[in-house]
Amino acid sequence: MDNKGLVYLDNAATTQVDPRIADALSKLMQTHLGNPSSRHALGLHAERAVRNARAAVAERFAVDKSRVFFTSGATEASALAILGTAAKQRAPGHVLVSSTEHPSVLDSAALLSKAGHEVERIPVDQDGVIDAKRLESMLRPETFLVAMMHVNNEVGTVQPVGRLALLVKRKNRRCRVLVDAVQSFGLLATKMDGLSADILVASGHKLHAPSGIGCLALKRGVSLAPIWGGGDQEQGLRPGTENVLGIVALGMAATLGRGDRQRLADGCRVLQEAVRAALRDSEPVVASERRAPHIVTVTVPGLRAEVVVNALSERGVCVSSGSACHSRRSLRSHVLTALGVADDVEVIRLSLGRLSSDDEISRGAELIESTLKGLR
């Protein structure tokens, strides 16, 4: 597919690989890369590359580099965090997950209920924010894990994780706090202590690295049980030969970051105004002050989201319908439902990344306005 002239406004789904990362990987792939576990010089070369990347990622989380563990992606990292924490429990306990979590968290937590643990969802308000009092009332002495995502992938809500996690710790010192930082990593502050978290999860392909690489970081003193065996890589927590190329990419991505917050926020505002220029009653699902700068999800009154996505796609503009909603199957997004958005309200999600140029954003805005007017 020829991507020239494409307007890519779906960075919350995945991002274009940064040319500098692509370049570095291409060069690395053309050298003979050893197995980091091998004792010879090539092995050492690979091990160094992994070590440097680990340090770069650790810096973003403000943890020691020995506390960063690479995985195949954020889904695996979340699953490892949840199943690995549960495996350490001696008796059936209690788990809380926010109701707007990514399916990797919700579904892995659901596996725990089969193992005898009780899993409950924490409700959120109309902006997707957890009510502190409600959370407090749900905590129990046997609650061993609370999962709260930092930035919601569908609607962009920034969860005040630090404040909520402190509350959890005050009530139950031993309870672990898992924070899915996939959308905030490289953009907002994701320091372990700043968020009062115990486990943080991030992904490469949301940050201009390729897919197939993710990681989790553990606060010192926090340990997990591995969910499979097979070697002592990643300190035995995640056995399997390291994905050296992916790890190097994630290390670079962590350093390069997600770009200027103000620029992203301005871009989202331009796009949002373009939707409004065509559909006067359109409004953002989450208030701007409670939202991450790079994601804006807006309603498209009178139109079907899927049709909007198709029509924009025809004109080279990639956006998401912001939910896995298929009219006939009516798989309504659990996030929209949790926010109390009525079932017949259709939304589209517009999300930017570091590689979204100003020109791309303004072309996107023009095309969105004219396309939506044509559909109206």
Next chain:
Amino acid sequence: MTNETVFVLRHGETFIKGQNRRQFEDRLRDNIAKTLASRSVKGLFRAQGRFYLRVEQAAEDWVEKRLTRVFGLSSFSPAQPVEREIESILKVATQMVEKELEARPIGTFRVTTKRSDKSFPMTSPELNREIGGALAERFELGVDLQNHDLDVGIEISEAGSFVFVKRVPGAGGLPVGVSGRVMLLLSGGIDSPVAGHLLQKRGCSLFAVYFHAPPHTSERAKDKVIQLSETLCAAQGPINLHVVRFTELQKMLRDQGPPELAVVLYRRAMMRIASRLAAARRCKALITGENLGQVASQTLENLSRIEEAASLPVLRPLIAFDKLEIIELAQRLGSYDISILPHEDTCSLFVPKHPATKASLEQVTRAEERIDFDELVEQAADEAEVIRVGEQ
């Protein structure tokens, strides 16, 4: 022992077609050759009203699977070629029975000899007795001509001598192509690929048309139809799929008539466009997956209105099938899992909650009065994108 397997291929219906037989057999032979990668075929020849297909033994399972998809074959047997003498026949038959016994319990068996080479010194009944007796004694099996667990087949013909123990049912029907070309209207649903498959079974070679209504139907919906077409390639090779852009016409129709007529009007327009494409491709009929009463709008009245817009016969092989029967066929064809992918199909767009169940000719004529179909149909058909699906 050689390292080749000979498939004895039997064609049922083609046999009874009298003077057309030659043509049928030629087509069947071509279709068999086309469906098998020529590299694994060491020879395909005709003798004694059958085909004999020589393949490398290593390819036997793959060939067997492919052959089950070839229309026109009633059954076939993977056979072992043997020397034209009783010792060799008995030796191979013994090995084969031994192998069968390892795989499953067998109490009774029979031997069925077909001797068309009359120069062989023993008659068929004599061979049956001789080989049957030896096998019965060796393996302590009972002989039962009617109800047996195993039938050891022996063929002695000018084509060679063979022993086999397996009869695989073929797909039946007629070789694809002998009945001519037809145009299949593919929607993306469960029914239409099955309808196409059934016509392939009766010897039709398919062309297909899909009505695409972007942005209301997505690129994925189109891709789904391409995947569905691929499932139909197994029986005939590549298929030409015509993708007609239907959006503008559909909007116009929606605005013309009362909303409850929409489905009938869309389908009438589709018939017109499909007829034009079919004529250009020298197709002799249109095929649809329509069914009586499956959805509210599929009434005899509506089907009549739809058919009136076509200039070729409209064949509806699924007209009397229950949904579950269709699903079963779709699963066998391999199209079901593709069909249930959640993408819009064109006819479900702009559709009112309560479509007309008995559209009258008068209503339809009135709604279409102000539309100049000739030009619109011509444009839609001529601008159709043609995708050659299943080209290796």
